[in-house]
Amino acid sequence: MKENQQSVLVESAARFPPPKGVKLSYGTAGFRADASLLESTVFRVGILAALRSLKTGSVTGVMITASHNQVSDNGVKVADPSGGMLTQDWEPFADAIANAPDPSSLLQLIIEFAKKEDISFEGGRPAEVLLGRDTRPSGEALLDAAKQGISSIVGAIGTDMGVVTTPQLHWMVRARNRGMEASESSYFHQLSSSFRCLMDLKPEGIRKNVDDNTLVVDGADGVGGKKLDHFKKMLTGLCIEVRNRGDGMLNEGVGADYVQKEKVSPRGFGPADAGLRCASLDGDADRLVYFSVKLNENDKIELVDGDKILSLFALFIKEQLSILNEGESKKENDSYRAHLGVVQTAYANGASTDYLKEMGLEVVLTPTGVKYLHEKATEFDIGIYFEANGHGTILFSEAFRCWLESTHKTLLSTSEGSAKQKAASRLLAVSQLINQAVGDALSGLLLVEVILQYMGWSICRWNELYHDLPSRQLKVKVVDRTAVVTANAETVAVRPIGIQEAINAEIAKYTRGRCFIRPSGTEDVVRVYAEATTQDAADALASSVAELVDQYLGSGTT
Ligand code: NG1
Ligand code: ZN
Numbered sequence: 189m190k191e192n193q194q195s196v197l198v199e200s201a202a203r204f205p206p207p208k209g210v211k212l213s214y215g216t217a218g219f220r221a222d223a224s225l226l227e228s229t230v231f232r233v234g235i236l237a238a239l240r241s242l243k244t245g246s247v248t249g250v251m252i253t254a255s256h257n258q259v260s261d262n263g264v265k266v267a268d269p270s271g272g273m274l275t276q277d278w279e280p281f282a283d284a285i286a287n288a289p290d291p292s293s294l295l296q297l298i299i300e301f302a303k304k305e306d307i308s309f310e311g312g313r314p315a316e317v318l319l320g321r322d323t324r325p326s327g328e329a330l331l332d333a334a335k336q337g338i339s340s341i342v343g344a345i346g347t348d349m350g351v352v353t354t355p356q357l358h359w360m361v362r363a364r365n366r367g368m369e370a371s372e373s374s375y376f377h378q379l380s381s382s383f384r385c386l387m388d389l390k391p392e393g394i395r396k397n398v399d400d401n402t403l404v405v406d407g408a409d410g411v412g413g414k415k416l417d418h419f420k421k422m423l424t425g426l427c428i429e430v431r432n433r434g435d436g437m438l439n440e441g442v443g444a445d446y447v448q449k450e451k452v453s454p455r456g457f458g459p460a461d462a463g464l465r466c467a468s469l470d471g472d473a474d475r476l477v478y479f480s481v482k483l484n485e486n487d488k489i490e491l492v493d494g495d496k497i498l499s500l501f502a503l504f505i506k507e508q509l510s511i512l513n514e515g516e517s518k519k520e521n522d523s524y525r526a527h528l529g530v531v532q533t534a535y536a537n538g539a540s541t542d543y544l545k546e547m548g549l550e551v552v553l554t555p556t557g558v559k560y561l562h563e564k565a566t567e568f569d570i571g572i573y574f575e576a577n578g579h580g581t582i583l584f585s586e587a588f589r590c591w592l593e594s595t596h597k598t599l600l601s602t603s604e605g606s607a608k609q610k611a612a613s614r615l616l617a618v619s620q621l622i623n624q625a626v627g628d629a630l631s632g633l634l635l636v637e638v639i640l641q642y643m644g645w646s647i648c649r650w651n652e653l654y655h656d657l658p659s660r661q662l663k664v665k666v667v668d669r670t671a672v673v674t675a676n677a678e679t680v681a682v683r684p685i686g687i688q689e690a691i692n693a694e695i696a697k698y699t700r701g702r703c704f705i706r707p708s709g710t711e712d713v714v715r716v717y718a719e720a721t722t723q724d725a726a727d728a729l730a731s732s733v734a735e736l737v738d739q740y741l742g743s744g745t746t
Pocket of ligand 2: 255256470471472473
């Protein structure tokens with residue numbers, strides 16, 4: 189590294205001293221903390237994103253958001269050139285630079301890392317980073333810190349994409365690296381045209397459910413509500429009313445996380461909405477859940493969570509593949525048997541996993557955190573992944589998309605059944621509509637809506653696909669949550685020794701009992717999840733296991 193580059197780094201780092209006595213780590217969702225603690229971290233993440241761009245010769249991204257956290261928090265994460273999350277190999281470097289105590293130790297870390305990764309600061313394509321932020325008031329100052337971090341790598345360019353949803357920023361990074369236009373209008377254009385295409389391909393004669401014309405969306409008082417309110421004008425065949433568009437407090441009694449965890453309606457929804465199809469986005473619009481308000485039961489709702497969105501998508505995709513493959517089994521080599529798989533975590537309701545397996549689908553479990561689910565889903569031709577909390581998407585492999593495109597062309601030019609050609613068109617349109625970079629509440633919502641119309645289903649009919657097993661989640665505060673070590677996608681606790689046997693003994697007391705513990709990746713707690721055939725049984729199982737955690741690890745259930 190040339191001397192000029194070294195001095196630029198040291199001088200700019202001196203403007204962003206790290207907060208004293210705080211240790212930050214790049215968790216599943218990047219760095220997250222009270223916004224007042226984050227300037228130095230965001231500055232350093234700007235450097236990291238520029239280095240990642242230099243290393244890969246591609247555009248990377250920085251998103252400033254704390255998703256569903258309270259408004260006083262903020263956070264920062266990096267989008268890799270694929271549009272996905274930062275490669276896990278770079279996370280230890282992210283931790284190291286965020287915690288470097290002064291400019292010279294920061295410089296030292298960068299020099300060593302650049303050497304190890306063979307990053308060249310001269311001669312190659314200059315680094316370019318796309319920047320985005322959500323609606324948090326702290327976002328503007330943090331964006332400036334990120335820009336200064338980027339420009340402390342000489343020649344690097346930071347391009348501000350403005351206030352965007354997390355999935356929009358990831359989509360833009362992916363688009364840029366594929367030679368496409370990376371703007372908000374191109375994002376909306378791609379979504380609205382693929383939505384229109386799917387709407388035009390609805391089967392004839394599906395009974396139109398007159399009560400179901402309107403979708404009411406809770407925008408969490410964040411960026412997603414604002415964007416959807418603007419975007420809905422570009423959509424035909426769908427009537428959307430957006431509430432909580434940003435006038436109230438972000439994530440306070442609103443949003444997908446609140447609705448899914450509390451199982452109550454968000455602020456601004458009430459008994460008058462009973463029977464309507466409602467959806468809720470989280471603060472940065474990468475999570476989506478549906479719900480309907482129960483008649484005469486105050487704020488109680490029927491929750492349609494990520495598992496049920498996944499099931500609806502799986503049903504639709506499987507149907508299109510069956511149409512495409514009809515009568516092809518005896519022919520040789522001219523039919524591509526797409527490998528369809530679904531990816532869930534241990535938090536998926538057991539009834540959803542049973543339902544998917546009964547459909548004949550391959551179901552794989554990964555540890556919690558979308559980076560694990562996403563990675564696993566790339567192993568299929570079509571991989572559908574969802575966390576129960578509503579974060580998920582459908583990934584199409586390049587090979588399958590190519591096959592689909594050429595098959596579609598062939599089907600168009602021959603007289604072969606138009607049903608097949610329509611199925612191929614639908615799958616292609618889904619691959620355009622659904623975000624290939626990360627889970628995206630806006631694109632997910634459009635796909636749900638078009639499938640419901642295709643099936644002629646109300647939200648109640650959709651919710652009847654299977655009945656969720658009653659479940660309970662608890663958190664236990666312990667002295668050291670890292671004392672819990674899990675295996676088999678977090679379904680088994682291998683440490684502390686003996687705890688799994690004790691948990692098994694509790695589970696054995698209940699019909700269809702299931703229970704697991706794991707250390708949270710975002711809070712200082714051990715989480716307990718329990719499921720059984722009645723709510724009382726799920727509650728009792730969860731509390732007896734929470735007591736075990738307390739006995740083995742120390743102090744107090746929250
Ligand atoms: P932790 O705190 O590790 O359980 C939570 C969610 C994850 C994921 C991350 C990132 C649950 C049980 N856990 O992780 O699914 O969304 O936050 O935001 O919902
Ligand atoms: Zn989010």
